[in-house]
Amino acid sequence: xxxxxxxxxxxxxxxxxxxxxxxxxxxxxxxxxxxxxxxxxxxxxxxxxxxxxxxxxxxxxxxxxxxxxxxxxxxxxxxxxxxxxxxxxxxxxxxxxxxxxxxxxxxxxxxxxxxxxxxxxxxxxxxx
Numbered sequence: 001x002x003x004x005x006x007x008x009x010x011x012x013x014x015x016x017x018x019x020x021x022x023x024x025x026x027x028x029x030x031x032x033x034x035x036x037x038x039x040x041x042x043x044x045x046x047x048x049x050x051x052x053x054x055x056x057x058x059x060x061x062x063x064x065x066x067x068x069x070x071x072x073x074x075x076x077x078x079x080x081x082x083x084x085x086x087x088x089x090x091x092x093x094x095x096x097x098x099x100x101x102x103x104x105x106x107x108x109x110x111x112x113x114x115x116x117x118x119x120x121x122x123x124x125x126x127x128x
Contacts, residue, residue, distance in 0.1 A: 064093065083113050094118045 050058065068075070068086055075082045091101045099118040106113065 077109055077111050077113075083111075087114055087116060090116060 067089060072082055072085050072089070073079070075086045077083070087103070091103070094101050094116075099120050102117045102119075103114040104117065106115070
């Protein structure tokens with residue numbers, strides 16, 4: 001078997017193609033690194049004290065999380081009534097805060113469950 005000598009310019013084509021592939025790979029790698037970088041630095045130092053409103057909000061949110069996670073527990077179709085109990089609790093809590101709550105029931109695996117939509121109307125009558 002006899003090898004043919006390279007034609008003039010074939011080495012250049014190979015080199016140009018190699019450079020183009022390297023540039024494309026570098027571009028893709030650079031873009032991937034850029035997309036996965038965190039945009040800001042983490043906060044360091046001591047945090048300011050909570051205001052009275054922030055403390056109240058913290059306590060209410062903590063109570064909600066404890067009720068949903070401890071009192072009701074797992075919320076899924078295999079735990080009878082758990083989804084309904086969570087829905088009732090959230091609806092009641094949202095209504096107490098002035099929201100209008102609409103339930104959108106649907107069926108899953110023979111059970112009826114619901115999504116909740118909460119709307120807060122502003123003082124000027126617009127949705128907020």
